[in-house]
Amino acid sequence: MTTTENNLNLSYLPEYVVADPKLNIAPTVLRTVAEQVSFPLSQSDLERLAMLIQKFDQEQHCVGLAAPQIGIAKRIIIFAVPDDPELKLRRPDLTDTMPKTVWINPEYTPLGDEMHEDYEGCFSVPNIIGLVKRYKSISYSAYDINGSTIAGTANGFLARVMQHEIDHLNGKLFTDYLPSLDSALTVEEYRALRAYNKNNSDHDLNN
Numbered sequence: 001m002t003t004t005e006n007n008l009n010l011s012y013l014p015e016y017v018v019a020d021p022k023l024n025i026a027p028t029v030l031r032t033v034a035e036q037v038s039f040p041l042s043q044s045d046l047e048r049l050a051m052l053i054q055k056f057d058q059e060q061h062c063v064g065l066a067a068p069q070i071g072i073a074k075r076i077i078i079f080a081v082p083d084d085p086e087l088k089l090r091r092p093d094l095t096d097t098m099p100k101t102v103w104i105n106p107e108y109t110p111l112g113d114e115m116h117e118d119y120e121g122c123f124s125v126p127n128i129i130g131l132v133k134r135y136k137s138i139s140y141s142a143y144d145i146n147g148s149t150i151a152g153t154a155n156g157f158l159a160r161v162m163q164h165e166i167d168h169l170n171g172k173l174f175t176d177y178l179p180s181l182d183s184a185l186t187v188e189e190y191r192a193l194r195a196y197n198k199n200n201s202d203h204d205l206n207n
Helices: 002-006 042-059 085-090 158-168 187-193
Strands: 064-066 075-081 100-110 113-123 125-135 137-143 149-155
Touching: 042 064, 042 075, 042 100, 064 125, 075 158, 085 125, 100 158, 113 158, 125 158, 125 187, 137 158, 149 158
Parallel strands: none
Antiparallel strands: 064 075, 075 100, 100 137, 113 125, 137 149
């Protein structure tokens, strides 16, 4: 995408589209199944894709982002799970890693019924952190920007990130998995919970 991005005027980046689960309010784009993307990508889709990439790149504390989070009702996500020792301290199930990756029309299927519970947060649900059960292992399929097929399996935290982002494309938020909003924490409460870690950061929460 480097050449395409350089040819586009991305001086304007949209704000995050946000929901308020406490008031049961969510913009339609966050609660609607996103539209499949056709190949070859149109100029409009290339512009949307470049916008999503730049939005992701400007964040220091982000592991994933889906197009609906910036108001684009298309099935596109971007994510990255690096081999980061600090991240592993907070995510002991981080076994699989992946560099910054763009997926188009992604899908996933659970591999077995085993689940893992861990904290999640989201730019589209500000200041709410909750324990979410996700499948430990999944198989996935998607397309790259050239329309080539991508397929494989993922485990642990990487699988969690993929599930979270693909959920966005299906109109789901992580708060849908919480037993109640009373069980959620604020970011400040979460940080206090993790205060034993001197290098505490929330960069593995936002997606």
